[in-house]
Each structure stands twice: as C-alpha cells, then as structure tokens.
Amino acid sequence: MSEDVQSLAKRRGFIWQSAEIYGSMAGFYDYGAMGARLKRNWENVWLKYFMGLNDNYHLIDSTNILPEAALKASGHVDSFTDPLVECTKCGHAFRADQLIEEATSTAAEELSLEEIDAKVSEIGLACPKCKGPFGKAMFFNMMFPIEVGTKGTDRAYLRPETAQGAYLNFKRHFEIMRRKLPLGLAIIGKAYRNEIAPRQGVYRMREFIQAELQIFMDPETFSDELDLSEMDGKEILVQLVDMRGKKDVQSMPCRYLIEQYKLPDFYVYHMLKVQEFYLDIIKIPKNKFRFYEKSEKERAFYNRVHFDIEVDLSTLGGFRELAGLHYRGDYDLTKHQIGSKEKMEVSLDGRKLIPHVLELSFGVDRNVWALLDIHLVDERTGVLKLPPQLAPYTFAVFPLMKKDELIPLAKEIHNLLKDDYDVCYDQSGSIGKRYARMDEIGTPFCITVDFDGLTDDTVTLRDTDTTEQKRVKVDELERIARGLASGKLKFKDLN
RNA sequence: GCGGCUGUGAUCUAGUUGGUAAGAUUCAAGCUUCCCAAGCUUGCUGCUCGGGUUCAAAUCCCGGCAGCCGCACCA
Incomplete structure (x- = not known):
C-alpha cells in the first residue's frame, strides 16, 4: 500500500528519489512541482501558527555547515559516533561499546579505538552470530564530514539538526531583541544524517528538512x-509510559497532566498548542493523533x-513520529x-x-508525507x-468546453486570481477529466466558465471535496476567493 | 551493513524450453461533449546499470545500484 501512495506521489509530481536517472542513492528525495508547493504551504502554515504564539518568536536562518568545535560542544561529535567492530568471518558489524558493556558490565562508551581493540582481545570477544573473530574497531559517524578550505584543515560537518543554529545565535538575538524572555528562534532548513540503512520512503532520510522552534525561557516565569x-476544560490525547500495553491513547485533561503527572504547566500548554495545530489546521483526525511519552x-x-507527536499513517503501518516536544533544560546553552x-x-x-530551552521539533518531509x-x-x-491553505493549487479555472467563446473569460x-493565489488553468480533455485531475492533487475549488455565464457574468464555483456547485458573480469572485483561500469563508456558507 | 525476495514506457501489469516487447491507465493533438475519469482517431515514451555466455538475452550467469521484508542501526 505504501508503494501505491509512493507511485501516486511520483506520478502526480509530489516526491520521488533524487538522481533517479543515475539509479539514485538511498535516503535522498526530490520534491516536484506539486510537492514543493505542498511543502512550502506546510512550512508557511507552521510558521504562521507557531510564530503567532508570541511576539518575540522569530524565524532566523543559519548555515548547514558547522565547525567541529560547535558540534563537539553540543555533544554530537561524540554521541553521533559509534565504535563498530566487524566479524571477519560473516561480515556482521556490531556496536563495540555495547558488546563490551554486555560482557563486562562496565561502561565502555568513552573507550578509544585502541582501548576497544585491547578489551576485545582481553576478554576474547567473538561474533555473537557465528563465533568468528573480530577485526579492528572503527568509528562510524552519523554526521557527514566536510572539508573546508583548500587544504581542508578546518574540520566541519553538515549539521545533524537545525537546533544548533538557534543555540549558536541565541546570545546575539537576545541582545537584538532587547533582552527579553521568552525568546523564540525558529529555523526551517536541511539537516543531514548518514543513516546506515535508510528505508520506508521519506520517513528516514539522509538529507531532510526540519522545522524547529527553540524557545529560550526562564522556567520560573x-x-x-x-x-x-x-x-481549562481542554484535553490532550496522550499515551503515557505507564499506560503502555493497556490503553492505546487516552484523552486526558490538561490539569490532570500537570497535577497528577507533574508535567510543567508551560509544557502542557505547548502540548495543547501542538495538538491544535495538528487537529484544527492540518486536519488530522482525532483517532489518528497522539502524544507518545518517551521513557527514560x-x-x-x-x-x-x-513526548513524540505521532500520527497513525497507513502507509507506514501505524503511529509514526512526526514531531517532538522536548524540555531540554539549560543543557544546550550550558x-x-x-x-x-x-x-x-x-x-x-x-x-x-542560563535560559532553559523548550524545543518544538518537526520533521517537514514526514509531515508532508503524512x-x-x-x-x-x-x-x-x-x-x-x-x-485550502495547504493544497498545491487553491483554485483551478476551466472553460466548460474548449470553445473559442468560453476561453477568453x-x-x-x-489572470484575475493568479497573482494572489496558486491557480491552475486547464482546457484539455472533458470537464469531468479536469475535475478528476484536480481531485488527485487536492485542489479544493474549481471555477468553470459556461455559456450562461457569458450573458449574466456568473461562473460555477465547485467544492471539490463535496462536488457541490454554486453560481457566483464574476465581480464577487475576488472577495469570495480571499475568504475561501484563508479558510475564513466556508463553501457551505456561500449563498 | 548482513540475509531473503524483487527491478519491463509517466503509472500498473503480461511476457522466462533464450529468437528482436503486449495490454490498461496516463499524457499530447484533433473530432465530439452544457458540469466528476464518456466516446472516436492519431501520436509520444520502455526491458535498473555494467560485464559475461550465445549466431541470438527482458529471459541464463557474475557484479553494481535501487526497492520491499527480517536482523542490526535510528545520541
């Protein structure tokens, strides 16, 4: 089934593997004309909603390449690097530190390659699969290293997350924005992780887009x-750690999460905001949404x-993480x-x-896929x-038939609409065919010029979702279009 | 990364005792058509890539790449 949606996504111009004429690389995807529109719209809706939470939340931008020192400080150089040992007989690779920890019950995370090799021969570690001997240990880094400058002496990496750009810019923005907390810095941009085996389409990619809002704040105030x-009176769809296996999802009052589960009130407040974003704006059905608490x-x-924000996706076989809400304390700035x-x-x-950070982190590609x-x-x-706010085209305009009389209007x-909205014009094929094409890419409204309209200056406005049609005056079209596109005017409320 | 399965026009599929690719949908043009994929005509696009065996390879063999499933990985 996932493959069906994948081929639809490809055929309709949304998303497909990058460099496909050269056979592609796993984990890299390109957006086509429809996909790029959809993605941009999602980003705009996200920005409008989350920047609207506070006047002191701002979109910034930062580089994809970061110096090693910054990622060393953040912990990525060490924690994104795993020591691997490979069996010389069957070729299986294992996490060296985990094997040693299992065998000796002592921490092995900090060991150097030499120390790992020494330990392996000391305790006589062999391949758990085939008992074959291990070769020399090596590091596998999830970050893509970059050589900067002609000699490549400035060590750098492609960023594994956009968050660091916000942390690195915090101090300056705090000054620029006149030393107020909370200060929110949002970044929408690419991040890179050298996944060992990226799979499941756009769910795990090596180059992906994040939309993150880092809220710097004083937890006291x-x-x-x-x-x-x-x-007040609002409930959140959650699955808590201690509910695992018993209940799938429970709708729980905000107050209850604060009082019984001792979650910070500002945290629950933002849970509610994120939930509203998904349910009210992205229109995810209630039964397909949940906050999933991560255990220690x-x-x-x-x-x-x-908590992860998860949505039930039939193409990916169940609830999948689309975003995360993380209270990171003062870890990052410290x-x-x-x-x-x-x-x-x-x-x-x-x-x-040192300000604390509440991080709202969204995987854009996953959200677009969702x-x-x-x-x-x-x-x-x-x-x-x-x-309407998300659709690649908000409106489509057709002459009822490809007749010279109908085409000019x-x-x-x-022309009247295209400067302000994404509008598709189509005159080929039958009218039904053209409606169907718009159904396929999610265009919510179609405007059709027919012969009656030539005499009384009206057109047919069609709600693609319901197939309901109404006649509207041409000179009212701009006003109606504005309302429909923003979502403030509902089709059913048109007279 | 390891193992299993798979790879045919834009999409989906047929085609394997080896003999120069079939259908559906899509798309384009024309005719027709007064409101959700109608019809007729014409047309475009293909055997994942590289190598091998053979007079001859989509079909057999080897390798690469990619996809799916399982394992591992996913601070």
Missing part, C-alpha cells in the same frame, strides 16, 4: 507569559520531558558556554540564569482532500 486559562531509556538524557567560553548567562530583574497519507481519501480513484479569471 515562563508560565506567567502564557494564558494558562486556555487549558528511550529519550536523550538531557530531555527532562519528552554546553556552548563551556565549549565557546562565551557567557550564556542572562540577567533579568537582578537574577542571573498529508498525502491522511488526506488520500480514496485509494482507487486517488482523491486527495487538502485544506476563463483566461481573464485566471
């Missing part, structure tokens, strides 16, 4: 900045609270303060602190129902 009353073992040690020797401490009302998965309502006909309407 952050809640005062939020309208916590918004949580599953989450990175610096995350004090960590690390960079140590690494760079720049003070990250800020002074507020005489109190000094749109195709969730909103594909009919697999046979391939009908896609996308919200149709083109006129196309």
Whole structure:
C-alpha cells in the first residue's frame, strides 16, 4: 500500500528519489512541482501558527555547515559516533561499546579505538552470530564530514539538526531583541544524517528538512507569559509510559497532566498548542493523533520531558513520529558556554540564569508525507482532500468546453486570481477529466466558465471535496476567493 | 551493513524450453461533449546499470545500484 501512495506521489509530481536517472542513492528525495508547493504551504502554515504564539518568536536562518568545535560542544561529535567492530568471518558489524558493556558490565562508551581493540582481545570477544573473530574497531559517524578550505584543515560537518543554529545565535538575538524572555528562534532548513540503512520512503532520510522552534525561557516565569486559562476544560490525547500495553491513547485533561503527572504547566500548554495545530489546521483526525511519552531509556538524557507527536499513517503501518516536544533544560546553552567560553548567562530583574530551552521539533518531509497519507481519501480513484491553505493549487479555472467563446473569460479569471493565489488553468480533455485531475492533487475549488455565464457574468464555483456547485458573480469572485483561500469563508456558507 | 525476495514506457501489469516487447491507465493533438475519469482517431515514451555466455538475452550467469521484508542501526 505504501508503494501505491509512493507511485501516486511520483506520478502526480509530489516526491520521488533524487538522481533517479543515475539509479539514485538511498535516503535522498526530490520534491516536484506539486510537492514543493505542498511543502512550502506546510512550512508557511507552521510558521504562521507557531510564530503567532508570541511576539518575540522569530524565524532566523543559519548555515548547514558547522565547525567541529560547535558540534563537539553540543555533544554530537561524540554521541553521533559509534565504535563498530566487524566479524571477519560473516561480515556482521556490531556496536563495540555495547558488546563490551554486555560482557563486562562496565561502561565502555568513552573507550578509544585502541582501548576497544585491547578489551576485545582481553576478554576474547567473538561474533555473537557465528563465533568468528573480530577485526579492528572503527568509528562510524552519523554526521557527514566536510572539508573546508583548500587544504581542508578546518574540520566541519553538515549539521545533524537545525537546533544548533538557534543555540549558536541565541546570545546575539537576545541582545537584538532587547533582552527579553521568552525568546523564540525558529529555523526551517536541511539537516543531514548518514543513516546506515535508510528505508520506508521519506520517513528516514539522509538529507531532510526540519522545522524547529527553540524557545529560550526562564522556567520560573515562563508560565506567567502564557494564558494558562486556555487549558481549562481542554484535553490532550496522550499515551503515557505507564499506560503502555493497556490503553492505546487516552484523552486526558490538561490539569490532570500537570497535577497528577507533574508535567510543567508551560509544557502542557505547548502540548495543547501542538495538538491544535495538528487537529484544527492540518486536519488530522482525532483517532489518528497522539502524544507518545518517551521513557527514560528511550529519550536523550538531557530531555527532562519528552513526548513524540505521532500520527497513525497507513502507509507506514501505524503511529509514526512526526514531531517532538522536548524540555531540554539549560543543557544546550550550558554546553556552548563551556565549549565557546562565551557567557550564556542572562540577567533579568537582578537574577542571573542560563535560559532553559523548550524545543518544538518537526520533521517537514514526514509531515508532508503524512498529508498525502491522511488526506488520500480514496485509494482507487486517488482523491486527495487538502485544506485550502495547504493544497498545491487553491483554485483551478476551466472553460466548460474548449470553445473559442468560453476561453477568453476563463483566461481573464485566471489572470484575475493568479497573482494572489496558486491557480491552475486547464482546457484539455472533458470537464469531468479536469475535475478528476484536480481531485488527485487536492485542489479544493474549481471555477468553470459556461455559456450562461457569458450573458449574466456568473461562473460555477465547485467544492471539490463535496462536488457541490454554486453560481457566483464574476465581480464577487475576488472577495469570495480571499475568504475561501484563508479558510475564513466556508463553501457551505456561500449563498 | 548482513540475509531473503524483487527491478519491463509517466503509472500498473503480461511476457522466462533464450529468437528482436503486449495490454490498461496516463499524457499530447484533433473530432465530439452544457458540469466528476464518456466516446472516436492519431501520436509520444520502455526491458535498473555494467560485464559475461550465445549466431541470438527482458529471459541464463557474475557484479553494481535501487526497492520491499527480517536482523542490526535510528545520541
């Protein structure tokens, strides 16, 4: 089934493997004309919603290439690098540190390659699969190394996450934005991880897009900045660690999560905001959405609270992570303060602190894929129902038939709308064919010029999702289009 | 990365005792058509890549690449 959606995504111009005429590389994907529109729209909707949470949240941009020192400080150079040993007989590779830890029950994470080789021969480690002897240990780094400069002496990496760009820029932005907390820095951009075996389409890629908002805040006062009353009576769809195996998802009052489960109120507030984003704007059905709590073992040690945002995707066989909400404490800025020797401490009302970070992290490609998965309502006909703000084209304009009389007005309407909206014009094939084409790429509204319209200046406006049609005046079209495109005007409310 | 299976126009599929590729859909052009893939005519596009065996390879053999499944990996 995933393959069906994959071929649809390809045929309709959304997404497919990069460099396909050369046989492709695993884990790299390109967006086509429809996919690029859809992705850009998702990003715009995301930006509008999350930047709207606070006047002091801003979109910035930062480089894809980072110096080694920065990634050393962040912990990536060490934690993204795994020591591997390979069996000389059967070729299987294993995590050397894990094998040693199992065998000796002592920590082996910090061992050098030489120390690992020594340990392996000392305790006589052999391949768990075939008992064959191991070769020399080697490092496998999930980060792509980059040579900068003619001699390549400046060591650098492609960034494994966009978050670091925000941390590195925190200090300057704190000054620029006049020393206020919370300060939010968002980055939408590429990140790179040299996955060993990328699979499952766009779910795990080596080059991917993240949309991340890092909120720098004072945990003592952050809640005062939020309208916590918004949580009154609201429930969150969660699966907590202690609910595993018993209940799939439970709808739980915000208050309950704060009082019973001792989650910070600002954290739950943002859970609610993220949930609203998915349910109300992206239109994910309630039964396909959940916050999935990561256990202490599953989450990175610096995350004090960590829920994944998961959506049930039929193409990927169940609930899959599309985003994460991480309370990272002051880990990141503290690390960079140590690494760079720049003070990250800020002074507020005489109190000094290193700001804490609440991270909202979204995988854009996964989210775009989820749109195709969730909103594909009919697999046979391939009908896609996308919200107007997300659809590659918001409107399509057709002459009812390819007749010289109808074409000028149709083109006129196309010109009228195309500067402000993504509009498709099509006059080839039958009218039904053209409606069907728009169904396939999720265009919500079609405007058709017919012979009646030539005399009374009206056109047919069609809601693709319901196939309902209404006649509207041409001179009202701009106003109606504005309402429909923004979502403020519903088709059913048109008279 | 290891093992198993797979790879035919834009998409889906037929085609293996080896003999120069078939169909459906799509797309384009024309005719027709007054509102969800209608019809008719014409047309475009292909055997994953490289090597080998053979008079002859989509078909057999070897290797690469890619996809799926399992294992491992996914701070």
